[in-house]
């Protein structure tokens with residue numbers, strides 16, 4: 001089955017790999033049935049959301065330079081509406097986790113993630129963020145950001161080329177387009193103690209945790 | 213008898229060995245401070261402490277101080293000392309002789325647990341206070357259960373409480389003091405801050421708008437490269453070194469290759485020397501362009517950043533064709549380069565030279581001449597030549613203060629001896645000098661490339677090496693000029709295919725101490741720009 005409803009401008013369905021997971025997701029959505037009015041509203045909202053994703057400027061090392069290239073003239077992610085990089089997590093929709101995360105940085109990243117408003121997404125960028133990368137044998141490296149926070153998109157490479165990043169961005173845009181906006185997790189009430197871990201009561205994280 | 217031999221002959225208790233240029237002086241630790249201060253105050257004045265290497269020899273721990281003098285920069289002395297006490301090793305500090313020693317000693321303390329008596333700051337440098345064990349000791353237990361991923365941020369009290377150990381007239385005294393007084397207004401910059409150029413954590417104490425004190429906190433990207441290297445073969449280590457200071461990775465990698473080749477006494481083909489030099493200079497241009505763009509962005513000029521990145525992409529294209537990678541070129545290998553240059557390489561480089569010259573003019577027009585930029589850079593961030601030397605702030609930063617420290621001139625390696633170029637020196641040591649020197653160095657690098665590109669000799673691009681590279685027993689030291697300062701490689705080999713100890717001198721670490729020196733007393737709004745003018749790369753500090 002093709003993901004018909006989810007089309008990304010200038011990028012054909014065949015050009016995407018790893019479609020299965022989105023297809024299954026869509027199948028599930030269709031099986032459950034959605035109110036047509038809400039579905040239309042969803043489409044509209046998601047169309048807007050997927051075209052104005054604001055990334056948090058978060059780069060710890062080498063991959064950050066490729067992220068800068070992505071922001072500069074040649075690759076220019078402004079074309080897709082992603083250019084409003086925010087320096088405060090409270091205004092950001094997605095963390096591009098560029099670079100190695102080490103023990104000392106792990107709580108900082110977790111805190112940044114917790115400070116972001118729902119709905120939020122994470123892209124693990126480069127082999128370090130995916131699983132420790134070249135520093136797998138180190139005593140001070142976290143073996144992948146998914147040990148700390150849930151990850152939506154994995155972009156392999158050391159560092160990934162900016163083109164690969166754009167591909168990852170498109171994948172995330174498809175995912176956003178597919179979601180039912182009104183059923184997305186709301187901002188957890190951090191004042192009550194049993195909600196302190198936002199990822200636990202987020203139904204999506206379970207699915208997010210599965211690596212493709 | 214040369215002056216240096218005469219000087220070293222005075223130390224009757226020391227054992228001195230030499231190979232003509234490099235001198236090794238081993239002293240007992242009781243005599244360390246005396247020897248160091250006499251070397252510093254002699255007529256030769258060894259005023260540049262390049263690095264301190266902490267060593268675990270198995271049954272003893274030790275330190276090696278690499279010294280150089282700015283008058284005769286080709287002389288290098290390795291001053292060595294050891295202590296047998298593994299439980300509570302204490303070595304006298306030399307931080308009162310060389311200011312840069314303060315940070316280096318903290319690093320050795322962090323990795324090996326050696327404490328330095330009379331160093332005013334004996335906190336750990338990279339790892340958190342609650343980290344168990346000292347990773348560079350040979351008996352370190354790397355079991356992840358001992359040091360799990362922490363779930364909470366480091367306690368600020370832990371960051372502020374400074375332990376010191378003082379020894380006066382044989383009396384040992386241990387105490388702690390707090391870095392900031394009660395009621396002091398302390399602002400945190402970073403670790404996640406877009407303008408700290410990486411994950412650097414600066415704790416800044418303010419008096420209104422004026423900076424009173426800066427306490428840099430490292431380790432947010434400490435990846436343990438030096439420890440990992442001890443379990444890797446030499447060709448494997450090459451890949452880690454690219455990722456340390458990724459902006460001048462190719463140059464640093466070249467340094468490690470040279471050090472290993474020195475050990476193997478391998479003759480590298482002339483063609484490889486030329487190619488490496490050209491690639492190094494292209495890397496330097498790319499790095500300076502990014503540094504220039506980021507500094508301009510720190511001052512609010514995003515256009516300059518986009519322009520810098522645009523020109524940098526041209527170099528990335530050349531790299532991609534010849535080396536296969538954009539940012540991580542992975543190009544130098546032991547004995548030469550990975551593969552031969554692409555047929556288009558020479559043509560593209562020759563096209564790039566006039567293009568870049570034209571663009572440099574544009575950059576000057578766009579930003580250097582801009583009255584707002586001029587006004588902001590004027591009269592701030594003064595770093596004197598003496599201070600730059602004392603802090604070991606090498607590279608363009610030191611040269612902007614008038615300190616001639618270009619390793620390409622001091623110890624020409626690869627094909628630099630075949631090219632004519634000037635070492636750019638400025639005398640004022642202000643922010644503007646550090647800004648303009650980068651653009652001038654780009655022009656100079658273009659000159660070097662222009663002279664070499666048509667003269668690349670034929671022949672093999674790499675010498676044949678054995679499948680398993682074993683370095684003979686001994687110590688090997690190599691200096692190269694990275695894009696932001698002198699980069700040194702130190703290898704201690706026991707004749708294995710793995711090194712016993714590798715140490716890299718991070719040029720960026722000393723730049724952060726320079727930031728501490730120049731930013732104190734200025735307005736907090738200038739802090740970011742001053743950081744940009746030094747152009748440090750944090751993963752290189754943390755390693």
Ligand code: SF4
Pocket residue numbers: 061062063064098099100125126127128129133134157158159160455
């Ligand atoms: S994946 Fe490679 S390029 Fe990216 S941060 Fe890790 S080491 Fe650097």
